Amino acid sequence: MQAKVPQSELKERLRRFYARMDETHPAWELAIISSKVNLYYFTGTIQDAILVIPRNGEAVLWVRRSHSRAVDDSHFPQIRPMQSYRNAAEALASIPKTVHIEKEQITLAMCQRLRRHFPFDQVVGIDDVVAYIRSIKSLYERELMERAGTIHRRVLEDLAPDILREGMSEADFSSELYSVMMREGHHGIVRFGMSEAEFIHGLTNFGESSIYPTFLDSPGGNAGMSPAVPLLGSRERKLKKGDLVFCDIGCGYHGYHTDKTMTYVFCGSLPDEAVAVHEQCVDILDAIVPLLRPGAVPSEIYRTITDSLEPAFLENFMGYGKRKVQFLGHGIGLEIAENPVIAKGFDEPVKEGMVFALEPKKGIKGIGMVGTENTFLVTPNGGRSITGSHPGLMPVG
Template sequence: MNKVPSSELKSRLRRFKKHMDFHHSQWEMVVIFSKINQYYFTGTMQDGMLIIPQNGEATFWVRRSYERAVDESLFDNINPMKSFRDAKYDELPETVYLETEVVPLALYHRFSRQFPFKNVKSVDRDISTVRSIKSEYELSLMRESGKIHAHVLEDLVPEILKEGISEADLASELFSVMMKEGHHGVARFGMFDTEMVLGHVCFGESSIYPTYFDGASGNYGLSPAVPLIGSRENKLKKGDLVYIDIGSGVDGYHTDKSTTYMFAEKLPDHAVEAHYKCVDVQNQIAEMLKPGAIPSEIYDSIMGSLDDEFLENFMGFGKRTVKFLGHGIGLLIDELPVLAHGFNEPLEKGMVFAVEPKKGIKGIGMVGIENTFIVTPKGGECITGDDPGLIPIL
């Protein structure tokens, strides 16, 4: 069992309190319910709540499983509870900070009956901001994930692609290979009510099929009830563009990568040209990922450099385009900050981005690329491989 070091947990809590003191000087209490944020601060995911007071020690109250929490976590204060009644707080402040993006209304009501505070404020953005700067411990896990990503997508997938294989069968085999290589087995997203097993595994126009997913590409999926994984009916044939956009992860920390392949035949010249233009855009963005750079300015600079013809179906297809070029990544694949309008705080060393310039092409699918980069003084350090994609499968 790889436990999150006690020093790491203490550092995270200390940085969070410092952030709250600076941005919300009157704060008195934060209560955390989401399992991802629980894991970030305590090193374990349980059914419980983490109470962080401005003054005094944070306490993790656990309903289920207290025994597992004690076994897994090096957090100092873990207490059992049967209900919120057991965890009553003596000096409750008027205002409590909660994760308003993820706490259901019913849970809020149950909690507030035992903790009768008067006001609630959101702490979501504050936690996301603190989490956006990765420690060396976190970066080491992401580098491990990136190695898995690069090896599987650049070295192993070309051996798996066979004429007649379906998207669903490829996804199943790909998941098995990823697990054998050390992938932690899930692809976690913060977007509300988003399910994702592995990612998008697509042949041809499947990659530009409409989807609720907030990304450039799409996926036929198994059915309307499960618009994920891949189609059983869409089978690989000569001339197909193969598009694979999947998450990898180690001990909770993700990387994101998209790779394309030309099966048995070269794509038309205009598609190849569009693809390598996307690769060039990725490399330009990577050079800008330095401490002090402003995400919105990176976005505007890149978008302003592209001509109208290329911008048609850039970052999507038809009316289904997204308004970003990359996103933060860590315990979730879709973290802050984002390379988009509205993100005006300067980048800091240790932030990590998935950069994904892509372009949909009618009759062919989604070309382009995605890799994961660490912000450094020399620019983005790619941790997911260096193959430019459109890998020929003969």
């Protein structure tokens, strides 16, 4: 089992939480964190639990199940068992009228259950506070992401091409790719920053399947197994000569992710027009990379790049048809698609320690989704890729 998250890490994360809350919510008195990824970030364990953080007092992780596992997992200093939220509430000297919670994560039913024992009048969201803290990665976190990036590069640039063979289905490719990823050290799932979003890896498609509509906030598409399981890939769509293979997947190591897209051309070539579009997407990524410096403003990067593109190119850029995303890249860490985002409205300057996945892509009728994606650490000299640098359209066969 992986070594526990260092106690110094947990202490620093909580210190930054208090500081950010004092800055953005100066009247706060009590915060409660309940979502599993945020619990892991602050305590080093994922259990059925709540983290109760009083402004004037010690934070306590109250665990319903499993307390013994939480103690085994974590260096968090205060881990206590509970039968119900009543135990956590009774341990507080007083309960304020306003409690700060993750409004984007908590269900109404859970909020009502909390209120039975924490008789607050109103709630205030702290999702933006936690997102900001998580966006700046420590050296410990960056080292884990670098390990994920090393696995990711090897899988997609060195090993995945050998999996492709004529007549295999998208589902075959997905399952065999997953086996290779696990062998190389992938932690087994990919977490997205949205509700009910844990997948095996991401989008793996042949041809126009990669522009088929999907619920994911992603430029690429995916027909999937069926309406009930719009993931992985179709059993019916088989690989044939001349196909574009689109592979947009996450890879994780001990909780932390990288994001990377590779495209392959199987036993043939694409039309010159499609190659030119792909190369322009690569040029766009190359233009963003030097801008990823501390102090840069994500919304200004987005505007600078999009304003430089011709109207004709913007058609089907970052998607296909009416299904287009409004960003050029996104933060990444414990989840794929974290803040900040290279998009309008993200006006707070970039900090050293942030990590972005950049993914300029464009859908082409009859071909599929071309473009590229890699994950970059912010440095004083611009972005540094931790997932390789192959531009894509790798010939196979």
